[in-house]
Amino acid sequence: MEAALILPMAMLFTVMMIFLAFYSYDRCVMEHSAYEAALRGTDSHFRTAAEAEAAARTAAASLVEGKLFAMHDFQYDVAVDAGSVTVTYHCEVNMPFVTWLGEYVSAIDMTLDISRSAKRLRPARMIRDCRVINGLIAP
Secondary structure, eight states: OHHHHHHHHHHHHHHHHHHHHHHHHHHHHHHHHHHHHHHHTTOTTOOSHHHHHHHHHHHHHHHSTTTOSSEEEEEEEEEEOSSEEEEEEEEEEOOTTHHHHHTTOTTOOOEEEEEEEEEOOOHHHHHHHHHHHHHHHOO
């Protein structure tokens, strides 16, 4: 009798712990990939925002390809302005028993949005700043 009550709860706990491991891994991969894709769009040899956006968009697509386990309906967006590159990932969490849970919890949101940005490099500005600092240090 006790096994009939404990075994389903133990199995449910085990499945949820495995899912939590997949979710943690996917979230870590997405956060790292978003930041790396943003960094790839900040290189100094990109003259226009369109070139930076194309590089970040290519990186955003390729960095997570085939690496996610617990996510579906994966989408990404890249925004480039004069000072920064921002990569945003949007997906839905593929949680087991979510339809069963949805019957009891009405306002359940199973989406995940991760956004990371990096500043665009401006070598000329950096060189000018270093010269100003050197002028202040050396008499």
